[in-house]
Amino acid sequence: MQIEVLNSQSTDIDIIFGFYDLAIAHQKKVFNKHWQGFSRxxxxxxxxxxxxxxxxxxGEVACVFAVTFNDALIWGDRDxxxxxxxxxxTHPDFRGYAFVKEIIKWARQYCLDNDLKYIRMDTWADNEKLLDYYTSCGFEYVGxxxxxxxxxLPKHYEGISLSLFEIVV
Known part of the structure; x- marks a missing residue:
């Protein structure tokens, strides 16, 4: 099995939004909150x-993700x-492939190559399943x-509390 992390291309935009639609449908089934869509x-x-x-x-798209290098509205002074x-x-056909761990490996190398100290992420503060999963992948819960x-920020950030996670590189 060959796993590659690559930049998305403009030709991937419909695939990305298809993945978002799948994610929102899944979130509605398993949790009391869900993403409310994203702008093209x-x-x-x-x-x-x-x-x-x-x-x-x-060669098949199995997972998508985005990154940013500043997140001051969420991380404040720690940004x-x-x-x-x-x-x-993750596409439903590829659940169980531990892509978060693949993303961490990729992000760790990105940080080393670009002199960054932290890999960070957030999720809804009351999503216990994801909180446990992210810590099992090596993230430290930081508040x-x-x-x-x-x-x-996307609409689903309005009026919510977020759990913050980081890995020190």
């Missing part, structure tokens, strides 16, 4: 800035020297933040 402009910008990624398994991972979506300012 956001994803097009991420692709243009090489911040949208896909994981291929034997520095970091890669922030967002919107990890909760309640969102006050959400301008520029």
């Amino acid at each position: 402009e956001l994803v097009q910008t991420e692709i243009a800035e090489n911040r949208q990624y896909k994981i291929l398994v034997n 520095h020297d970091s890669i922030y991972i967002h919107r990890i979506v 909760v933040v309640t969102m006050q300012e959400t301008d520029g």
Whole structure:
């Protein structure tokens, strides 16, 4: 089995939004909150800035995720020297492949190559299943933040509390 982490291309945008639709449907089944969609402009910008990624398994898109390098609205004063991972979506046919661990390996190397100190992510504070999963993958739980300012963030960030996770590289 060959696993590759590659930058998404503009031709991948429909695949990415298909993955988001699958994720939202899954979130509605297993949790009391769900993403409320994303703008094409956001994803097009991420692709243009090489911040949208896909994981291929034997040449087939199995997972997508996005990164950013500043997340001040979520991380506040701790927003520095970091890669922030967002919107990890695994296609249902590839669940169980531990793509978060693959993303961590990729992000660790990215941090080493780019002099960054932290791999960080967030999720809903009350999603116990994901909290346990992320810590089992090697993330350290570093606290909760309640969102006050959400301008520029996707709609699902409004009025929520987030659990924060990081790995020190």
